[in-house]
Amino acid sequence: MKNDIILAGVGGQGILSIATVIGQAALTEGWYLKQAEVHGMSQRGGEVQSHLRISTEPIHSDLIPQGKADLILSLEPLEALRYVPWLAPDGCVITSSVPFLNIPDYPEIGEVHAAVKALPRHILLDTDALVKEVNAPVQAANMVLLGAAIPMLGIELEIVKEALQKVFARKSEAIVQTNIRALEAGYAYACK
Amino acid sequence: MKHILLGDEAIAQGAIDAGLSGVYAYPGTPSTEITEYIQLSENKCPRGIFCQWATNEKTAMEAALGMSYMGKRALVCMKHVGMNVCADAFVNSAITGVNGGLVVVAADDPSMHSSQNEQDSRFYAKFALIPCLEPSNQQEAYNMVQYGFDLSEKMHVPVLLRVTTRMAHSRAVVNTADEPARQNELSMPADPKHFILLPAFAKRNYADLLKAQPLFTLASEQSGHNQYTRGTDPTRAIVACGIALNYVEEAAVADGASILKITQYPLPLALIRQMVNDGVRDILVAEEGQPVVEELLRGLVPSEITIRGRLTDDLPRMGELSPDCFQNGKSEMSNGKCEMSNDKSQMAKLVLPGRPPSMCQGCGHRDMYTALNEVAREYDAPRIFGDIGCYTLGALSPFHAIHSCVEMGASVTMAKGAADAGQYPAYAVIGDSTFTHSGMTGLLDCANCNADVVILISDNLTTGMTGGQDSAGTGKLERICMAMGIPEEHVRVVVPLAKNMDEMKAVIREETNYHGTSVIIARRECIQTLKRKARK
Numbered sequence: 186m187k188n189d190i191i192l193a194g195v196g197g198q199g200i201l202s203i204a205t206v207i208g209q210a211a212l213t214e215g216w217y218l219k220q221a222e223v224h225g226m227s228q229r230g231g232e233v234q235s236h237l238r239i240s241t242e243p244i245h246s247d248l249i250p251q252g253k254a255d256l257i258l259s260l261e262p263l264e265a266l267r268y269v270p271w272l273a274p275d276g277c278v279i280t281s282s283v284p285f286l287n288i289p290d291y292p293e294i295g296e297v298h299a300a301v302k303a304l305p306r307h308i309l310l311d312t313d314a315l316v317k318e319v320n321a322p323v324q325a326a327n328m329v330l331l332g333a334a335i336p337m338l339g340i341e342l343e344i345v346k347e348a349l350q351k352v353f354a355r356k357s358e359a360i361v362q363t364n365i366r367a368l369e370a371g372y373a374y375a376c377k
Numbered sequence: 378m379k380h381i382l383l384g385d386e387a388i389a390q391g392a393i394d395a396g397l398s399g400v401y402a403y404p405g406t407p408s409t410e411i412t413e414y415i416q417l418s419e420n421k422c423p424r425g426i427f428c429q430w431a432t433n434e435k436t437a438m439e440a441a442l443g444m445s446y447m448g449k450r451a452l453v454c455m456k457h458v459g460m461n462v463c464a465d466a467f468v469n470s471a472i473t474g475v476n477g478g479l480v481v482v483a484a485d486d487p488s489m490h491s492s493q494n495e496q497d498s499r500f501y502a503k504f505a506l507i508p509c510l511e512p513s514n515q516q517e518a519y520n521m522v523q524y525g526f527d528l529s530e531k532m533h534v535p536v537l538l539r540v541t542t543r544m545a546h547s548r549a550v551v552n553t554a555d556e557p558a559r560q561n562e563l564s565m566p567a568d569p570k571h572f573i574l575l576p577a578f579a580k581r582n583y584a585d586l587l588k589a590q591p592l593f594t595l596a597s598e599q600s601g602h603n604q605y606t607r608g609t610d611p612t613r614a615i616v617a618c619g620i621a622l623n624y625v626e627e628a629a630v631a632d633g634a635s636i637l638k639i640t641q642y643p644l645p646l647a648l649i650r651q652m653v654n655d656g657v658r659d660i661l662v663a664e665e666g667q668p669v670v671e672e673l674l675r676g677l678v679p680s681e682i683t684i685r686g687r688l689t690d691d692l693p694r695m696g697e698l699s700p701d702c703f704q705n706g707k708s709e710m711s712n713g714k715c716e717m718s719n720d721k722s723q724m725a726k727l728v729l730p731g732r733p734p735s736m737c738q739g740c741g742h743r744d745m746y747t748a749l750n751e752v753a754r755e756y757d758a759p760r761i762f763g764d765i766g767c768y769t770l771g772a773l774s775p776f777h778a779i780h781s782c783v784e785m786g787a788s789v790t791m792a793k794g795a796a797d798a799g800q801y802p803a804y805a806v807i808g809d810s811t812f813t814h815s816g817m818t819g820l821l822d823c824a825n826c827n828a829d830v831v832i833l834i835s836d837n838l839t840t841g842m843t844g845g846q847d848s849a850g851t852g853k854l855e856r857i858c859m860a861m862g863i864p865e866e867h868v869r870v871v872v873p874l875a876k877n878m879d880e881m882k883a884v885i886r887e888e889t890n891y892h893g894t895s896v897i898i899a900r901r902e903c904i905q906t907l908k909r910k911a912r913k
Binding site: 288 | 379544546547549620623626700701728729731732734735
């Protein structure tokens with residue numbers, strides 16, 4: 186069992202929290218894990234990506250080879266498309282449909298959505314609408330996205346929830362519950 | 378105990394568990410998290426480890442050498458270009474030797490994710506004639522710090538631990554010790570003269586260092602860190618250094634070739650001889666950074682053996698490696714910005730614009746640049762010399778403000794050199810932390826000849842680019858500038874906000890029209906550190 190995941194988004198959107206929760210869940214399951222992330226200059230509103238690999242077998246490379254990712258998990262639709270060369274032929278793209286507009290030459294959003302929909306396996310979800318539905322702030326959009334990925338992770342919802350609680354332990358119980366609601370909303374959306 | 382740790386964090390935990398007494402560092406991507414981890418650990422469970430940020434890499438290296446002199450274990454951490462800043466202290470610490478273990482961590486940044494060059498710190502270890510360790514994974518990084526301290530104390534020299542971005546900033550599960558080892562007791566060096574580098578003493582020390590070289594090689598051959606595995610087809614071999622080994626294994630390209638794993642230098646001559654004796658005809662050298670081992674091997678094996686690598690275009694000459702470099706043979710480096718040339722349906726039609734980093738909305742550097750640009754435009758051919766930090770992004774749209782960015786502190790002295798050459802107006806833009814790191818001495822040069830320059834210190838009260846570490850000059854900048862010899866009336870302070878634009882422009886104009894050295898401090902807290910405080 187292995188899962189090679191590319192996490193994508195714009196600096197500050199919270200992709201590293203997704204990686205931390207999945208990592209914690211993988212540790213609970215006794216899986217191997219490698220996760221390469223980008224720090225420094227790339228944080229300032231620029232594109233951010235992280236390679237997350239979890240496996241029941243030892244993992245060699247910190248980076249996923251092109252054409253081998255099982256999953257692209259993105260908080261921004263244009264950023265999801267950027268990593269399609271890494272996607273395996275039977276890989277899946279799960280991305281928020283909400284664009285992050287901080288560049289002048291952002292393509293027409295309809296074209297971006299169409300490109301995602303043209304991929305053989307994809308989930309395009311309106312993370313902003315989903316967080317609103319469960320009365321969570323937009324900052325919890327990352328947990329909606331993670332929830333939507335759970336059916337493909339090979340890790341049970343309950344284990345991910347526990348991991349989330351551990352990772353967010355230093356925050357208030359209210360914040361933990363908000364994020365769990367967001368996680369469940371994403372999960373329910375993907376299971377529909 | 379099992380933890381998920383960044384390579385940097387594994388190094389930090391390894392150092393704590395090895396009985397560390399002090400970490401000395403200046404923040405720099407990708408090395409910053411080592412010191413931050415130790416600071417956090419000290420907050421939670423104090424062991425009396427000194428862990429306050431140093432003003433620059435040179436002061437860090439020297440203080441660490443002082444701690445080592447007293448018999449305690451000290452760690453120095455920096456990004457690769459920091460090695461240039463501390464080179465004098467570093468190279469000479471190999472001549473003085475050490476008392477307590479001294480490990481220097483250099484975090485290289487191939488592909489220049491957040492740097493100005495791709496220099497390979499392994500050259501520095503070779504230059505200083507000391508051992509170098511290059512872990513291939515996070516567990517090795519953890520283990521090697523302990524080994525590095527032991528080796529340093531056994532050989533009486535500092536040991537360089539070299540990592541690259543991909544190791545520093547990648548997480549994996551690491552097994553750590555349950556309890557940290559005891560810290561060393563205070564002790565004086567056995568031969569205190571060793572630390573006095575008068576030529577007569579230095580000659581003796583240098584002879585000792587040269588004599589120790591075979592011992593370093595022997596350690597490389599016997600420590601187990603370097604391993605030769607004879608393949609089913611030993612006429613081919615892959616020499617894989619540090620994390621390059623992972624890419625070789627991932628791509629499964631060995632196909633019966635022998636593997637020589639290198640994670641400790643100097644090169645293990647006995648293992649190389651074994652590879653040659655097994656009849657190798659073709660060697661591929663996989664190494665992250667510059668072709669250090671590839672060049673060395675050319676002088677070590679018979680010339681009829683083919684050596685391939687970055688120098689022969691079998692691997693890309695620049696940029697970091699990836700598994701794809703091996704799978705595709707001569708693959709171009711992608712850096713996550715691969716051309717969308719493949720036929721993934723709609724993708725080919727859509728051009729994906731890049732999303733470069735930019736200064737945060739609400740950042741004081743933005744207002745500083747707006748004011749400076751507007752005033753500078755009133756003059757013929759103004760030149761603005763920039764420096765290293767978030768404000769370097771002022772080179773990009775919409776500001777296009779700066780004309781140079783070279784290395785820490787260069788804004789001040791380049792502006793001076795330009796003014797010496799006859800340029801007017803000559804501005805320098807430098808952050809508060811970069812100013813205390815390496816700008817202060819340049820300002821003294823300016824003051825001593827009253828150079829016709831305007832130095833703008835964009836003071837956000839933190840080391841912003843690396844994530845908001847304490848800045849050495851906070852609360853002291855005006856006094857520092859005046860002490861350097863800048864008249865009080867030409868040390869001006871403004872608050873970079875849109876509502877203060879007229880005042881800021883007036884101050885910049887006045888100081889531009891003053892034909893001598895002036896300093897304008899544009900001071901407003903970093904928007905990121907401010908947000909973080911508000912959340913607490």
